[in-house]
Amino acid sequence: MNITVHILLGSNQGNRENNIKSAIAELKHEGINVLKISPFIETKPEDAPPQAPFINAALECETNLHPLALLYLTQKIEKQLGRTKKGDKSPRPIDIDIAFYGDKVILTPELTIPHPSVTQRRYAAGLLAHICPEKIHPITGKTVKILFEEVEGAR
Numbered sequence: 001m002n003i004t005v006h007i008l009l010g011s012n013q014g015n016r017e018n019n020i021k022s023a024i025a026e027l028k029h030e031g032i033n034v035l036k037i038s039p040f041i042e043t044k045p046e047d048a049p050p051q052a053p054f055i056n057a058a059l060e061c062e063t064n065l066h067p068l069a070l071l072y073l074t075q076k077i078e079k080q081l082g083r084t085k086k087g088d089k090s091p092r093p094i095d096i097d098i099a100f101y102g103d104k105v106i107l108t109p110e111l112t113i114p115h116p117s118v119t120q121r122r123y124a125a126g127l128l129a130h131i132c133p134e135k136i137h138p139i140t141g142k143t144v145k146i147l148f149e150e151v152e153g154a155r
Contacts, residue, residue, distance in 0.1 A: 002062040006100040006132060008124055009057045013093040016055035019081060023094050026077045036060040036131040043123045048089040058127035067101045071111050099128060103138045114139060122151040
């Protein structure tokens with residue numbers, strides 16, 4: 001059974017736009033059905049050491065992968081595209097985060113869904129508002145469009 005998932009992408013090393021396009025191509029190659037792609041936007045790094053701006057995008061996809069299998073796939077693609085570190089806020093050629101996995105709430109040491117950036121980062125909520133404005137956040141009960149309007153201190 002296919003589940004609708006929403007994925008956030010970011011790159012601030014190398015050819016940022018091509019890195020995003022390559023990640024999308026790899027997801028498609030792995031059997032992920034990409035339904036919608038947000039516009040690409042440039043954002044400043046937040047809560048990170050000084051580094052280049054990001055290009056960010058969001059996807060709406062369908063998959064039959066289990067959440068952890070999807071996580072492992074995204075991590076594999078990050079490594080293929082040159083990412084060597086995870087979680088240290090250093091510059092990176094690609095960052096792939098699972099924003100939503102259907103309506104599931106997953107809170108484990110390995111995986112947090114919905115991704116915290118959906119309610120904490122204006123760019124994340126804004127990109128998702130382009131492709132799924134009426135999507136209900138399973139914890140807050142608010143639409144992505146409302147979350148985008150409410151996110152504070154965003155760039």
